[in-house]
Amino acid sequence: xxxxxxxxxxxxxxxxxxxxxxxxxxxxxxxxxxxxxxxxxxxxxxxxxxxxxxxxxxxxxxxxxxxxxxxxxxxxxxxxxxxxxxxxxxxxxxxxxxxxxxxxxxxxxxxxxxxxxxxxxxxxxxxxxxxxxxxxxxxxxxxxxxxxxxxxxxxxxxxxxxxxxxxxxxxxxxxxxxxxxxxxxxxxxxxxxxxxxx
Ligand SMILES: Cc1cc2nc3c(=O)[nH]c(=O)nc-3n(C[C@H](O)[C@H](O)[C@H](O)COP(=O)(O)O)c2cc1C
Numbered sequence: 001x002x003x004x005x006x007x008x009x010x011x012x013x014x015x016x017x018x019x020x021x022x023x024x025x026x027x028x029x030x031x032x033x034x035x036x037x038x039x040x041x042x043x044x045x046x047x048x049x050x051x052x053x054x055x056x057x058x059x060x061x062x063x064x065x066x067x068x069x070x071x072x073x074x075x076x077x078x079x080x081x082x083x084x085x086x087x088x089x090x091x092x093x094x095x096x097x098x099x100x101x102x103x104x105x106x107x108x109x110x111x112x113x114x115x116x117x118x119x120x121x122x123x124x125x126x127x128x129x130x131x132x133x134x135x136x137x138x139x140x141x142x143x144x145x146x147x148x149x150x151x152x153x154x155x156x157x158x159x160x161x162x163x164x165x166x167x168x169x170x171x172x173x174x175x176x177x178x179x180x181x182x183x184x185x186x187x188x189x190x191x192x193x194x195x196x197x198x
Contacts, residue, residue: 022056023054023056023091023188023191024055024056024088024089024090024091025055025058025090025091025191026060026085026086026091026093027046027093027095028060028062028092028093028094028107029062029063030095030096030097030104030106032063032104033104039061041128041158041170042059042061043059045093045126046058048180048181049093055090062110063106065078065082065110066078067113082110082114083117086117087117089121090121090122090191090194090198091123091124091187091188091191092121092124093124093125093184094123094124095126095127096125096126096136097129098133098134101135101139103136103143107140111143118147118148119147120150120194121149121150122149122150122151122186122187122190123151124151124186124187125137125151125183126155126156126157126180127158128157128158128159128160130161131159132158132159133157133158150194154179154183154186155183156176156179163176
């Protein structure tokens with residue numbers, strides 16, 4: 001029962017009010033190259049997340065924001081749109097792929113484009129690569145610390161060899177479902193808890 005219900009003496013809430021009172025969690029696609037695998041992974045995470053009904057989950061595609069390399073040219077409109085999108089979110093799930101043992105240049109660039117809009121929010125990481133994208137995920141954790149993003153412990157790590165047919169078609173092993181839900185449990189809990197600081 002929300003504040004409005006009490007004021008209006010109501011015993012039910014509308015669907016619109018339920019959606020508005022939920023946390024907004026962005027599922028950020030970390031790669032932007034043509035032929036990338038990240039949309040398949042992001043859509044799978046979103047489909048698992050949507051079945052929970054505990055938050056509003058949306059895909060946030062860095063590619064849509066056309067961010068040039070930071071500082072190279074005046075990119076005020078792109079930077080503003082990116083910051084507004086991040087500001088509208090309470091928490092994040094990063095879809096992370098391993099490039100040369102780290103995150104992609106496009107994700108690092110997008111992280112650098114904002115500061116306040118990241119602060120005091122929670123994040124989960126879903127990574128992939130030859131060893132589950134583990135090295136990229138650990139690099140991202142270091143960056144998130146500097147941006148005051150609280151990264152949660154549970155970390156689904158997908159293998160390019162066993163979770164992608166022929167390295168291209170995403171077919172996750174069953175065990176990852178448990179991990180994705182465990183990660184989302186923590187992201188939702190921490191995103192809500194950190195609200196008092198925002
Ligand atoms: C420039 C580059 C470097 C890569 N380096 C690694 C690496 O160090 N470790 C690894 O496991 N995979 C590496 N890969 C393989 C990628 O993880 C794999 O291609 C993955 O699909 C990339 O994500 P994307 O399809 O969303 O772009 C690399 C791929 C590229 C393009």
